[in-house]
Amino acid sequence: MTTRRFFVAFAIAAILLAGVVSYFAAGSPDGLNRVAEDHGLASAEKEHPTDGSPLADYGTKGVDNGALSGAVAGVLGVGIVLVVAGGLAFVVRRRRPSSA
Amino acid sequence: MHVPDGFLDAQTSLATGVVAAGAVAVALRGARRELDDRTAPMAGLVAAFVFAAQMLNFPVAVGTSGHLLGGTLAAVLVGPYTAVLCISVVLLVQSLMFADGGVTALGTNVTLMALVGVVVGWLVFRLVQAVLPRTVASVTPAAAIGAFVSVPAAALGFVGLYLVGGTVDLPTGALTVSMLGWHTLIGIGEAVITALTVGAVSAVRPDLVHGARHVLEARELVVRDGIEEQA
Numbered sequence: 001m002t003t004r005r006f007f008v009a010f011a012i013a014a015i016l017l018a019g020v021v022s023y024f025a026a027g028s029p030d031g032l033n034r035v036a037e038d039h040g041l042a043s044a045e046k047e048h049p050t051d052g053s054p055l056a057d058y059g060t061k062g063v064d065n066g067a068l069s070g071a072v073a074g075v076l077g078v079g080i081v082l083v084v085a086g087g088l089a090f091v092v093r094r095r096r097p098s099s100a
Numbered sequence: 101m102h103v104p105d106g107f108l109d110a111q112t113s114l115a116t117g118v119v120a121a122g123a124v125a126v127a128l129r130g131a132r133r134e135l136d137d138r139t140a141p142m143a144g145l146v147a148a149f150v151f152a153a154q155m156l157n158f159p160v161a162v163g164t165s166g167h168l169l170g171g172t173l174a175a176v177l178v179g180p181y182t183a184v185l186c187i188s189v190v191l192l193v194q195s196l197m198f199a200d201g202g203v204t205a206l207g208t209n210v211t212l213m214a215l216v217g218v219v220v221g222w223l224v225f226r227l228v229q230a231v232l233p234r235t236v237a238s239v240t241p242a243a244a245i246g247a248f249v250s251v252p253a254a255a256l257g258f259v260g261l262y263l264v265g266g267t268v269d270l271p272t273g274a275l276t277v278s279m280l281g282w283h284t285l286i287g288i289g290e291a292v293i294t295a296l297t298v299g300a301v302s303a304v305r306p307d308l309v310h311g312a313r314h315v316l317e318a319r320e321l322v323v324r325d326g327i328e329e330q331a
Contacts, residue, residue: 003308010145013149017152027165034163035275055198079148089135092128
């Protein structure tokens with residue numbers, strides 16, 4: 001598999017997971033939240049400062065359809081993380097003058 | 101395992117913030133040795149993949165779920181220093197844009213998932229790899245075991261921080277038992293997802309798996325040429 005084709009396949013896998021498979025994710029609290037509920041710690045949780053942001057809680061503000069709202073938020077998140085982490089890696093990387 | 105604001109007091113959150121900043125600074129220096137023109141895009145893709153996989157909560161019992169932490173997966177694919185950066189970026193984006201994981205708790209979450217998760221997962225991976233035959237086939241099981249151990253390790257990290265700066269008085273024993281119990285179960289899911297992902301990449305492009313690099317280097321150079329020419 002060429003490097004380019006591999007990278008495209010990897011990106012498509014991430015987009016499908018965030019955009020489609022995420023719809024089927026379990027809605028129950030995760031391990032830490034379950035422990036917090038069981039031990040009466042959950043009430044200590046403060047309201048999140050970015051609760052009102054357009055992508056808060058993996059939904060897209062203004063998109064009423066629940067599945068679509070989650071899919072758009074997930075795919076946007078994949079794109080944002082790809083750009084930020086990929087950009088950081090590009091800045092940090094060793095430069096090899098010989099390579100294209 | 102995203103810690104929200106309010107579970108830990110301000111001093112502890114500040115202290116973990118300092119630890120997290122130090123970890124990122126060290127990772128920025130170390131990642132330079134791991135990243136080149138070919139592996140830099142891989143780092144972006146691995147971070148994006150971890151973000152996506154973290155959305156996929158899987159049930160571990162009635163009323164409880166878990167999701168991938170991704171530290172071991174990232175460390176095996178792109179190297180431990182780069183993995184710290186990848187997971188930190190995921191946590192930063194989740195906290196600031198998706199309201200997932202507190203903002204004052206960002207240092208705590210980076211410490212637990214990007215530092216403890218990556219370091220423990222990577223060390224266990226290397227340890228298991230040293231015991232198994234020096235082949236590409238050993239990379240996936242070693243990654244799975246590293247991933248499995250990394251989740252209860254991060255959970256124990258939370259318990260430790262909670263003992264220092266928890267905001268509600270909780271019985272230490274009960275907190276430890278329930279954190280370890282749930283996160284051992286979640287660790288099985290972590291191991292499965294890590295094995296599937298590392299296994300898939302190893303099958304098609306073992307040369308892009310950081311944890312397989314020294315195994316490949318020990319082999320004949322002809323093999324690497326073969327991979328390039330097949331493509």
